Amino acid sequence: MIRYQITAIDPVAHLFEVALRIDKPAPVQQLWLPAWLPGSYMVRDFAKNLIDIRAFDEINRPLALQQLDKQRWQVASTAEVLHLRYRVYAWDLSVRTAHLDQTHGFFNGSSVFLAVSGREQHAHDVEILPPKGIAGWQLATMLPRMSGEDWQFGRFRAKDYDELIDHPVEMGTFTVGTFEACGVRHDVILTGRHQCCMPRLLTDLTAICESQIQLFGTPAPFERYLFMTQVLKDGFGGLEHSASTALHCSRHELPTSLDAPLDKDYRNYLTLCSHEYFHSWNVKRIKPAAFMPYQLESESYTSQLWAYEGITSYYDDLMTYRSGRVDKQGYLELLSQTFTRVYRGNGRLLQSLTDSSFNAWTKFYKQDENAVNAIVSYYTKGALFALFLDLTLRLETNGKKSLDDLMRALWQRFGQKAVGTDDDSHQQLYGELLGRDASAEFAWLSKVDDLPLAELLAKFGVELKLRASSGNSDQGGGDADGLAIGFGAKYKAEGLGIRITSVSNGSPAHKAGLSAKDLLIAADGLQVGAQFEQALQRYAAGAAITLHWFRDDVLMSGELPIEVAAKDTVSLILKDEQQAKAWLD
Template sequence: MATAAVSYQVRVQDLHAHLFQVTLTIAQPSTLQRVSLPAWIPGSYLVREFSRNLQRLQARQGTRVIAATQIDKCSWQVPCSADKPLVLSYEIYAFDNSVRTAWLDSARGFFNGTSLFLQVEGQEASVHELALVADKALPRWQVATGLTPRKTTRDGFGTYLAASYDELVDSPVEMGEFWSGSFVAAGIPHRFVVAGAPPSFDGARLLANTQAICEAEIRFWHGAKAGSRSGHRPPHKNYLFMLNAVDDGYGGLEHRNSTALICTRKDLPRLSNPALTPGSAKPTGTKPKQSDGYTTLLGLISHEYFHTWNVKRLRPAEFARYDYGGENYTQLLWFFEGFTSYYDDLLLRRGGLIDDTTYLKLLTKTINQVLQTPGRAVQTVAQASFDAWVKYYRPDENTPNATVSYYTKGALVALCLDLTLRQEGKTTLDAVMRALWLRCQGGPMLEADLSAVLAELGKRSFAREIAHWVHGTAELPVKSLLERQGIAVLEEPAQIAQRLGVRVADSAGIHIKVVLRGGAAERAGFAAGDEWLGLEVGPAKSSTSWRLTKLDDLLLYAGSATKVGALVARDKRLLKLSLTLPKAVTTWRLVARDSKLTEQWLNSP
């Protein structure tokens, strides 16, 4: 790789003030050089204004200090000579413990390039160099990043290269005293680093399970002989998982050859401790029980790794070149996030990490989330994709009534297409995904490309399905398709919150967060922000009043009554609402009825 035209140096400025020091050197600047800091990070569709964390920007050429003039919320211009390197220095405040931005304290450093690196206008396609400077006060800190090392020490500090600005900011950096392990999947080296893990953490189990996920997904995209010929070769030469284990948190963000993850510590796999586990002094040889939290973590790992193909390479045509200064709109997030959400748990099943019962439990959860969202009748999943910038990432009390998730409904669109294709006997969605990869050469994609591949492999047009399922609000044929695939769909009584049509927080009282459209609570006049204090049960002259502290107590005190008086506090006023208790509200539960038909779907690529 050539000598870098643009280079950055990052050092710890002040741990306790949470400041990184960044120095940017432009070897050959323009005479009026413009630089800008991104306003958003790809994969998280919200303008976050990262420039709010930039301070003390200074510019110089040699010994001459030059004024850097801010021209908008995230851009500056510097008048300078074109024959001398231009050096910009600034500080970045880093105290957002998420996967999207940057963090620095005495235990850990982390950053995405979109939070730290000013973009040099006119030189985005040039080679970029990053120098990570070790701090002598932190002798045990290490570095992990997906960037290509140029000259680094054993602990990872030193210089790295990126072919472009896009590659630079798509390669987050983890710093600190983290746990590290590695494995090889389909000939590709993978590394996993974990910050904040407790002593009970079972790293060997996490590595083995992640290896199974990676091998299953590489086989999915490229077949058993991945790498044997062009088009069947994985797009990455190495891969890095970065996991931050915290007291309470969950999420992930995909990158071209790495991912940043966050999870709750208690959801990590644990070593057994005979001293704390009665009757387990001797090894039994049995497989440790997998917690629901750990299954969720494996699903997250599967989801982000699948994005290595589906959104980082195969991506919306609108994302062929990112505009970091503002919104980048597409109607295809239902495909890139939704289809990824369909395959994340399905590939856990095919990789042997969960059984049929667990998979159907996870699918049941997705289906019920969509069914309990009235907004599915208001917003199409294509509109949800386009509106992500103003709706999905800015939820409020009306969000479930006006919107639908392109993750969950998109996953059900994928399910419906897959089962339809399988039952018609011409092809599968797996084959469609691989054909799309080849058709688009692992690059920009249009909805028309999906339609063309569906028609080619499915031997008919799927325009009607796309129109109704993606661009319409009609109910999806999930139930009939599942039943034809050997799955029994059982309808069971819903939890009391779902029956009433509310979402609540019931710690220290019952606080109404959301009132769902068309539900009993809306008909009674409940509003978001209400505190539900109690009940009046019985005729007005002989009613009994009860204090409510948990929503589950409603049926205890209501008894056989079909109508009750709900006592609520709203803006310090006490109100009595007439609530009619609904008779029949159900949720779904999926059960395998015909194992042969079910296996043809769950176990067959």
């Protein structure tokens, strides 16, 4: 047995304390901490937050502890019992690592629990103690409980190290809600100040969860599920786990009454919940062979993230529609925004989906101001590829098959059998459903061309309309008239002007000489502001105006050509309800 005890030893200093006991250790016992955690494909070097690691024998005599590299240590000893004590600095307010202060505590096991080399497959006991000096805190986790009642601190047991780090822990004072979906208990906790109407949230989540369970088939792959959300002033993010998800949302994204309209903000939160819940099947159980088992000490490469994040990104919006949370027009607006995010990136013409998947570690998860010109998202373009597969299959089989059938086949042949997918597994199953070779369809994964979706959508009664953006806040969808004159840069109002955040290559902003971080202060001798793009509309195409901006503390200038705005914004318009039924009913 490997035994841990973890305490929020000093919330003000953001410190957890961990005590680790190893019975009958190896003569030279090594220990290590993951460099990344499943679902977030970037090396994060969690070991950088470990402080004051010490080793002792069974009678508390100090033992020499040797560090081997950035995340591995070893102890040479004849002790019958090896004890380690260390502290973890927890001040990353995210769903990926650990955070602790006087208001709450949160951690993923990969951030706080040293793994014992050679004993990763053994059972792991964890005792989680309440914080010192703070009363009234509750605790939420899906770690199998050995002592204590729901929402209490206590002792827990994981069958192995992988299970230990797959159940995040939230502690503090939180609101609890419970519902059943297809006979399975689901809990919702909200940490932080909010005015959420919990009955409304539970009703909507019930519908979404039942729709997903029914898609794959009962029983659900878990006996109980937990949505844990940290409510913030401004927050967004989620990370999937096998029986829970850790989420961040903004206060204005939660419903405040039973009859409140489903606005864009609340829809945003429901889509996030839908996305992470769908991962319970698609990546937590159906997963690439490269992730079986996870190799957490260094990068684990796969070209299949388009399938695990892209297909999930297609279904997250789709399941909010199928569950009746959004109407048909609302769903088409969400899909329009996905199209727009793809079409506004020049990187889609340079990077394929398989390349994007493989290079997630260094490109997608480490985006900079040039990302728009260099990469394509395997989330968004992956969702469009999933749409392409779905519509093609529905069309060729006259509605007898859909992408749902592919997901069920993946679940039955891979997920339920704990067998990892190879690079051609999706293609092989898809070909079986089509009744022919699917090489032509899957060749798009390695191309940098736009998918032929306009023609496919038209056969389902939906027009794909490309238009110019109506301004800096236009995310796509709707029926707004686009601006006649384009700029080609993202920006935000700041001080005396606007701060440039990104510039599209080949755009007027690029030709003028602007770069990310520049502070644009004047155009044609006039001060600029948040409505700069609208101000450009008074000029005629073919003209040019002088811009002035600061780069650091140096005043610079350049000529901005007045050009017709690029058509990079998508609106999906329902033209034929009867045809659309073959896809959306």
